[in-house]
Amino acid sequence: MALGTRRLFLAVDPGDECHTRIAEAVSRARVHAPRARWVRTEGIHVTLVFLGAVEESLVPAVVAKVEGVAVRHAPLTLRFEGAGCFGGRKPRVLWIGVEGDVPALGLVHKELSEALTEVGYVPEERLFSPHLTLARAGFGGTDAGLWAAARALAGESFGEVNVRELVLYESVLSAAGARYEAVARLPLGGVPAPLH
Structure with missing residues (x-):
């Protein structure tokens, strides 16, 4: 990553209760998928927008754009x-499904994507599909065990969360894997509360 940049994304945190159920x-x-790369439970989230490398000088503008969207939504x-998998017959990602106010979440995603173009974000062309990523195929690229894990989790419920804020995270990469640090928490219908 270039000097003076931060690897950022916007997400919804499912909360401690859901994280506990997911961990169990x-x-x-x-x-079912011992070769898969499993996401650390505390890092599980619903990604709204992955910004990638953002210049440090643009972070306040990103926060302002997100705030402008967040205050308009309840x-x-x-x-x-x-649970399910992305990748069809060659599963690459194991996920937990998201239900509830998904149309409203989709609108938040759409407005965030549009607002963030003003700070250099290029929106993804694929359809927004909210989910919680649990695991990725190992280094071979696919892992049939992910489908077995999805079938084992298919009938489960992992809880409910009342989403009151959007979180701007920085992904800090290390040899031990990515660690996510909250940069700002932006309340829906409220004002921002930057952390650092």
Whole structure:
């Protein structure tokens, strides 16, 4: 990453209760896909926008753009249930589904994508599909065990969260993997509360 940049993304945090339920389920599901790269439970989130490398000088503008969108939206409720895979017959990603106020979340995503173009963000062309990533295929590229894990989790419910804020995270890369640090928490219908 270039000097003076931060690797940023916007997300919804599912909260401690959901993280606990997910951790319990993952401990049972791992046996089906032992070669998969499992996401640390505390790092599980619903990504709204992945910004990538952002120049340090643009971070305040990013926060301002997100605040401008967040204040126009009421809190929403999301439920986390079921599981599936991205990649069809060659599964690459194991995910938990998101239900509830998904249309409202989609509108937040759309408005964020549009607002952030003014600070250099290039929106993704693929359809927004909110989910919680649990695991990725190992270094071979695909892992049939992910489908077995998805089937094991398919009927489960992982809780509900009342989303009151959007979180701007920095992904800090290290040999131990990515660690996510909150840069700012932007309340829905409120004012920003920058952390650092």
